[in-house]
Amino acid sequence: MICHDKIELWIYKKVRNSDFPKIFRDELTTLQVNLGYKCNQACSHCHVDAGPNRLEMMDINTIKLIPKFIDLYNVKCLDLTGGAPELHDYFRYLIEEASQRGIRVIDRCNLTILSEPGQEDLGSFLAKYKVIVVASLPCYMEDNVDKQRGKGVFNKSINGLKELNSLGYGKENSNLELNLVYNPIGAALAPPQIALEENYRKILFKEYGIVFSSLYTITNMPINRFATSLKTSGKLDDYNKLLRDSYNKNNLKEVMCRSLISVDWKGEIYDCDFNQQLGLRVKDHNLNLNSLVKLKQNLKGKEITVGNHCYGCTAGAGSSCSGQLT
Numbered sequence: 077m078i079c080h081d082k083i084e085l086w087i088y089k090k091v092r093n094s095d096f097p098k099i100f101r102d103e104l105t106t107l108q109v110n111l112g113y114k115c116n117q118a119c120s121h122c123h124v125d126a127g128p129n130r131l132e133m134m135d136i137n138t139i140k141l142i143p144k145f146i147d148l149y150n151v152k153c154l155d156l157t158g159g160a161p162e163l164h165d166y167f168r169y170l171i172e173e174a175s176q177r178g179i180r181v182i183d184r185c186n187l188t189i190l191s192e193p194g195q196e197d198l199g200s201f202l203a204k205y206k207v208i209v210v211a212s213l214p215c216y217m218e219d220n221v222d223k224q225r226g227k228g229v230f231n232k233s234i235n236g237l238k239e240l241n242s243l244g245y246g247k248e249n250s251n252l253e254l255n256l257v258y259n260p261i262g263a264a265l266a267p268p269q270i271a272l273e274e275n276y277r278k279i280l281f282k283e284y285g286i287v288f289s290s291l292y293t294i295t296n297m298p299i300n301r302f303a304t305s306l307k308t309s310g311k312l313d314d315y316n317k318l319l320r321d322s323y324n325k326n327n328l329k330e331v332m333c334r335s336l337i338s339v340d341w342k343g344e345i346y347d348c349d350f351n352q353q354l355g356l357r358v359k360d361h362n363l364n365l366n367s368l369v370k371l372k373q374n375l376k377g378k379e380i381t382v383g384n385h386c387y388g389c390t391a392g393a394g395s396s397c398s399g400q401l402t
């Protein structure tokens with residue numbers, strides 16, 4: 077039997093021992109907040125290892141720092157993620173606070189959450205505040221989605237998309253943005269985003285009458301649950317080699333960590349959500365959400381903490397939480 081702790085330690089060491097080029101922060105535009113690891117799903121590729129049994133959730137003291145941070149650092153976009161961020165008691169409070177400030181708000185939504193008990197009015201709440209919905213749909217075929225995200229997820233996701241469409245999401249001139257996220261089913265790079273978006277558009281409309289704004293293709297990061305499954309099946313080294321061999325230096329200036337700060341449920345800060353999941357703190361370990369709110373810092377020019385997983389962001393056309401980079 078394989079010991080998963082040993083595998084994770086092995087993966088962590090591989091990530092840290094890296095020749096990835098140095099990169100530095102630019103203007104901060106986005107605060108990405110991971111509200112906790114509780115999720116109604118437990119997908120096989122999840123880099124957060126989220127699931128129904130995870131209990132880690134941001135406390136109210138940390139929640140209250142978020143509007144202060146937005147004001148102090150003139151943040152233009154609040155990006156809410158998890159787990160399923162909608163399961164947090166203060167998810168709606170944060171949206172109301174951000175919308176009073178007129179900034180963009182993103183909900184990284186797994187779609188099935190819309191049909192969970194207690195979330196019946198979630199869609200209309202998101203529409204009321206014009207929250208941008210970024211929704212995972214790794215394929216337009218039921219088998220592929222259910223294989224990666226769990227049995228029955230595809231049909232529930234389609235129902236979720238229909239509900240969002242009925243509220244105006246994804247429709248031209250509605251001002252309600254609905255972006256879908258594709259990530260490869262296995263250890264491969266995503267196909268070109270524009271061509272795949274066209275396929276999604278045709279098939280989702282023809283089969284289900286569904287419309288959406290854009291498709292984001294995202295590379296699977298070789299960390300956490302996905303890395304463990306690759307390691308167990310003997311594919312991790314090949315996947316890491318694929319990412320390295322596909323390195324495209326043009327993506328370096330666009331990687332999302334240059335303009336984003338990621339906060340975990342404890343209020344610790346990271347250069348991105350992937351670093352957060354690996355426990356790779358920002359270079360200055362004294363910084364956290366609390367200290368950044370107490371004393372404003374100039375983050376521009378600060379060196380970003382990198383590792384071998386960063387090749388996942390620079391491979392091929394590049395990858396970020398907003399899809400392809402170049």
Ligand code: SF4
Binds near residue numbers: 118126127186225
């Ligand atoms: S990938 Fe998203 S929906 Fe799936 S378990 Fe992770 S957080 Fe939940």
Ligand code: SF4
Binds near residue numbers: 331348380385386
């Ligand atoms: S994983 Fe990507 S976003 Fe995160 S630090 Fe590395 S290059 Fe930046």
